[in-house]
Amino acid sequence: MSEVANTIFSPELAARFDHLVTIYPMRRSALVPMLLYAQDEVGYVSDAVVTEIAQRIGLLELDVRNVLSYYSMLRTKPAGKYNVQVCTNISCMLRGGYEILDHCKAKLGIGHKEVTKDGVFSLEEVECIGACCWAPAMQVNYDFHDNLTTIKVDEIIETYRAGQGKDVK
């Protein structure tokens, strides 16, 4: 049974949240993962998400917004269904990370933090994603793709466009 009237989350996520706030020595510890999981389901951290998470944990909305604004993976606007994140940090840069980013820009017709008109893809240039030895690398949602070439990127994007890409959440 949910402690808070669930308005926006799936029953599974609501149940997960009910559990999450109970496992820590302090309820508030659930905040960062909750924001992330809510974003995964809703697509972004909407005002409604902020309100409900604040209630579930017993925080002011201001507290939640304050934390929300700190973390780079949390967003307050929708991204594409598939968020393409290309690393251009040092190891990737040395192995063509910028070419991969430029290729994605051209291929998707969008720039950094933009979303395609059909809402299927968004693009971001990101800092090191911890795949340096398999550079250049990118993440699509939570899937890692590495040892990239522009040809490989084309294939990956087509796979997602066709709705066949893995979509780990």
Next chain:
Amino acid sequence: MPTLVSHPDEVKVISRRFGQGAANIDKYIELDGYKAVQQAIAEGPEWIINTMKASGLRGRGGAGFPTGLKWSFVPKQSEKPKYVLVNGDESEPGTCKDHVIFREDPHAVIEGTMIAGLAIGSKLGFIYLRGEYRYLLKIVEKAVADAYARGFLGKNIFGTGVDFDIITQSGAGAYEVGEESALMESLEGKRGVPRIKPPFPAVVGLYGGPTVINNAETIANAPHILLMGGEAYAKLGTERNGGTRLFGISGHVERPGVYELPMGYSLRKAIYEVAGGIKDGKKLKAVVPGGASCPVLTADEIDVGLDFDQMAKAGTMLGSGGIVVLDDTVSIVEFALRTIAFYQHESCGWCIPCREGTDWIKKTLTRVYQGGGNKKDVDNVQYLAENMMGRTFCPLGDAAAMPTLGFVKKFRKEFEDYIEGHKAGTPIITVQQLVGAGH
């Protein structure tokens, strides 16, 4: 997805189970898994800490603090509960070794957490993974659930009357959260900004209780060390630098990858033999030896052993073990700019030298890079970086300043030639103008 590599010079301790499906608990047990923790329960905290001290293991998260000593700092008596916190934030550019551990041997992290908990008298451990590692978090969560199902975690573990729990935790993207006190803030559901020290985490840490915080590789080493004995582990490395470590070799090498090498192994051999030499037969220009924050080494400075002390003597750091190799086509100006841009982006903004310093260095290098530089800019950048050193709340300020200083000192001529070659007639911008008069 990590492609596993290997080389005959490797000494496999922590990577012993890689590539064998050890994420599966049965496989892990078959490969000596969960033996060390049972021995630890039988022998007790003093034995664990003494073994860890004898191993000469130094933290793999960057600073290289002796692990056994760290564990021994936690007060035996405490009114507040004690905690173990595993740092799996892994955000230092050039570093991807913990990625492989979480994927290939998650139970080693779990078992190591339990051992650290036994050593300090804690009943609760946290494994914190950066938000981007969601697929790895799933692997670790599954491993934790499997350990619970076997009775290895929870109440009365292995029927010994000892209780121990583990909570897995996810971050949401912030390099600064890798800093230990910022990590604790984040885990408490706050902005990941550092705390003022002292008090140190060993005394006042998570939720105000004494806390041991270790890098994931450090923790995953513990079971191996207990099984093989502290002295045997120590012997694999050099004096004061026990054992082996995972090195990620990336950039312009033929065979990039994560390799386990004994401490003290030659950097030259790591590049030319283990990683197959410079890609496409090009020439080596420079090496960033331990993740982005470590001062660069030039091509003639690579005859140095990969341990904390030898690297310090060479004027750089072993850091997080991420060796980034640059061939002679790389523009140091561009590389330095990309490096500082990272630190500027990740500064939490709390202290002025870090917030403003990274920003000014980035702006100056951007202008230089774009062709509008002046020779004075090299001095400006050096001055700014020197004034950040040691003047910030947390080591991120130093982490930004140190590589910057390395680039401008060792490659000053390249910066000057670059500026000369890109003369665009911009007026001199003095340091005073840069940082603002009267500050």
